[in-house]
Amino acid sequence: MMMKKSGKENQFSPIRRTLLKGSALLAGTALIAPVKVKADSQQIQDPRTMQPTAGLQTDSDVQVVHSVCLGCNARCGNRSVVKEGKLEKYSGNPYHPYNHQGHPIDYATPVMETLSLSSPVCAKAQDAPNYIYNPYRILQPLKRAGKRGSGQFEPIGWEQMIAEITDGGRIFAHLGEKRVVEGLQQQNSDAPIDSNALELGPKRNGFVFITGRLQSGRKEFIDRFVKGAMGSINRIGHTDICGLGFRMGNFALTEKKQVELKADPWGSEYILVFGANIYEALQPGVNTYGAAVAARHSSGKVKFVIVDPRLQNASVHAEDWLAVKPGQDGALAMGMIRRMIEQELYNTKYLRAPHPGAAADLGHGCYTNATHLVIDDQEHPDNRKFLRISDLETKSTNTNKQDHHVVLAADGSPVAFDTVDEALLDRETVITADSGRTIRVKTAFRMMKEGVMEHSLAEYAEISGIPCSQLKRTADDFCSYGTRAAVCQYHGAGNYTNGTYAAYAVAMLSCLVGSVEVRGGYLTAGGGMAPPGKGLYDLQDFPGRLRGKGVRISREKACYEKSSEFCRKKAETGNGYPAKRPWFSFTKGGLSVESLSGIDEQYPYPCKVLFTYFYNPVYSTPGGYRYRQTLEDRDKVPLHVSIDTSINESNLYADYIVPDVTYAEGHYGWLNPHAPALRFTGIRTPCIEPLTRKTADGRPYCLETFLIDLAEKMNLPGFGDNAISDTAGNGHSLHRAEDFYLRGFANIAHGAGVPSASEQEVAFVERNYPVAGFKKILSADEWRQTCYILARGGVFTSYEDVFDGENFKYGLERLALYNEDLALARNALTGDFFSGTLTCLAPADSAGNILAEKDQEYPFTVISHKMNVHSQSRTTSHRWSMEIFPENFIVMNKKDADSLGLRDGENARLVSRSNAGGIVGKIKTGNLIRRECVAVSFHYGHSQLGASGLPIRQAEKVFLGGRQVVDKNGLKPNPKLATGLNPNRISRLDEHLADTPMVDLTAGIPDFSSTRVKIVKDSKA
């Protein structure tokens, strides 16, 4: 667009400098008046013309939408500028706290007054047009036209595809496959999946739906189909590869209530960063968490210390670096806790408060079970459980107190936990019940302490690789900020086998100083503003709704000891162990890795139909290369349907690929905050029309259209006519995505009690938002109220709104120094109990072999990380980022490189026990990584997403780039998309578990940090 002459200009919205006096946003921006060049300046030919912007959106050909990003899962706000139907640019959303370090503009500000305000968003979002218009996107459905993995696909008509996936049959007979494929319809049966093991559930569970980058909105939609309509229990997320390790530590600490807690970046004075890449990744992302820490650091308000084998970008402002050995974050944390115990640096008063009221009186938002008594008595039937009043008063009929935990009052007498305000902390004793039975008990604190005291400080220093003096100094420093100190742990802390206990110890640090759920401390998230599923419309329940029953193929949240397999083995051998594969009764779940391993071993039952959504396990899972065999195997995966935007390393093996839209065109959703602190619901809504092709009745090819058409074809409940009821009991159809999501938005607007939008704002939405084309789905009043949240991209509050004085308003009630559920869970391979409190465990394989010892002849440990311009696996399309960083490297310490005779820029091969062929990359040396480690970032080393040529028929019609990316042989290879290496391709497999990727036996955590390698100079270099 060229700069326009006056006339038009008079309509430009000027910057509203007077609009938002005193707001943090304004203080940082709009400090310069529009520049004027002297009127007699010569005209020059400018190298560029003006890009449209939101501030100039009154141009008739420009549209602006406030929505939520999906450049990564941080889910910041965004503002799109669309010109003539094409997305030009994303910036941030000034209403969204994630774009403004927690301090957005006042939510009531009329939207027209905000359009010239600056609002930042990170590099991934700035690069998004290249993702949206990625020429390698597929626009129409593909069916396999050769052997699995051959890359031979051909377009298939939409309705033909729906029929084949529904009915199955000899659908690959033309490829010489004589087998009869079971379709979805054959899974729609209540017959048991295994008549010898009824606990596994119905045949429905043979339908497995694994979701990669899933978001709220689509999550509810997919669950409606998989669980509610098909009745399968197997809608499995990918929490495991996302980062289950640190989550399990928090899960144990909070007694399964929460998995995400982080140091408050706006209020803390000291942050101990454990494996959290705060300037390059994290959720909230770099433009929220990292930006807030950097801004506060610059004015001396916060300092932070990094615990990581690799010194990350945040080193620029870090106070210190603890170059911990990979997989030993727990040993370091436990060493610090030992120091805290020995020096009594922990918050004694807080830990002695036995109930919520007592903790509140001390100014804390939640209390701990530190003083609660645990039965530590082999003879007692409730050994490992908390002592309860019912254990002491066996004859009592007072039922309301029976379940109460017991503490020791100041005089040592056992009393119900809520009857005293202070209890003994570090005790063990023998108590006599009214029956005369004696019971040996210990406080939870004593149980934890015993776990901690198993090693000396010097041993912890040795195990963790951190000098004793530095360990002590860090502990002392951490404890010197009262409740304004906390850890910020993320994927690095605990993403390895035995990681549950490492992350539990790390989480315990914040608990012991009393900073959990206190301003400046270790905080959960504040949650969303209103439920999307109820209110005006019921999006949860529907007539005929099924609920998944039985055991998930990942065995998550299922107890092996209740299985027929266990009973059978116990009857045969007297001991029900080992199970064929681990079971995970104590886990947050989302075990995609164990799902695929379960599919591979057809355990505990075979998978018949696999759907994968936005999921690339072969690339993204450590050791995911193993699953190429699984996905290739037509017996193990008889029918595989992938829903995705492009062809990746995994759906290369699929039978059908259903094209999906990107978040610019769809992915409607409601997005609540990550921890810490904030409270809001972001609304994701499209800014451009879908780029995929359409059905005969004009609906875009995408996830929703696909599931709706399958459901309608099979007459499943919950879809089609009268599928959604309103409060008056009227039925409404669910025939397209908007039928569902727009009603969810209306529920949120209604539940949050926002006002109706002004006429001007309704006009803004109707002029700019593609979703306005479906406004008739709602009543006129509902639409006006919904426009209020659409115009702003959600319902938002500010950081200050979530505190009541110093206390976080939406916090937890109790923290566990001892976790009873964990203490009662067993290792399904050995029958051994897991520890209920802290214990120092090194990463090991499923047979218990410590990997650092077993793989000693492989001297280097591989660690991996994200970069600030990429998300995990799908951003090689980010053309501008790829110009900055065209490849990744094998990063190693210069001293190690010198000793091997390796120099910067040379090629080297990394070889592991599980991948003797290894992977090749360029060496980069320096002093930002611990010795005997190599760091390799994700994002690179792709063989698909355009990196390889593929023999696809009619390829010019299939790909968005058309002839640009296609020649007579199909898709052309683009070597620029194949650069670098992928660390997951050498990850250690577990030879004791069918050579599948290693997982933690407690919770199913995949291992990102224990693979050891040799480094060999690559002769081809």
Added chain:
Amino acid sequence: METRRTFIGRGGLAAVGVISGLTGAEQVRGLSSQAKPAMIIDLNRCTGCQACVIACKCYTGTAPEQFNTRLILEVEDTRPPRLIFTPVQCNQCDDPPCVPACPEGATFKLDNGIVVTDWGKCTSSGDCIRACPYGARFADSRYGQRVDKCDFCLARLQAGLEPACVEACSSGARIFGDLSNPRGEFSDYLQNRQLTVRKPEKLTKPNVRYVNAGQGTVERT
């Protein structure tokens, strides 16, 4: 795909940046005509996130592998070592060596201090590229090797918007303001912070100034 960089004689598109054309609009707004834009970059806030670099790329559409602003990444051998990020771009020098170097007078300083290149006059001699001590200029192979560089997003400034890199800076490391009428944080930085410039020995008087991260040599400007 439509390019943002149209040029007379290319594909019949005649898009001329009519810099004087906005006079009317500014009079309507009643804003100062004396603005002298400048930038201060506080390295204590820069996280090295690259958002400014990509935002610039998205806005200016520079030639492949060429950037109007980029980040220099250095490792400082302190204990512990640390990375240092320095965002760099054309400094819009008050005494710009590129201007006298141009034989055609194609590059010159506007009254507001911004150094621009007139592509109508640029003969692609490359003299200005060699003259710039900061490596801020580069030839655009798509347009006959005419020379490109940062212009503080002049068109955005004229519309009353900040440069794209400043908008994208989430931690507030890039602080943009008006030297003729400094206000708010920009004014505070001018008055109270130790500011330094790149290569002060070149005596170019840059209008992009820096606050160094932590310790390190700084000099008063």
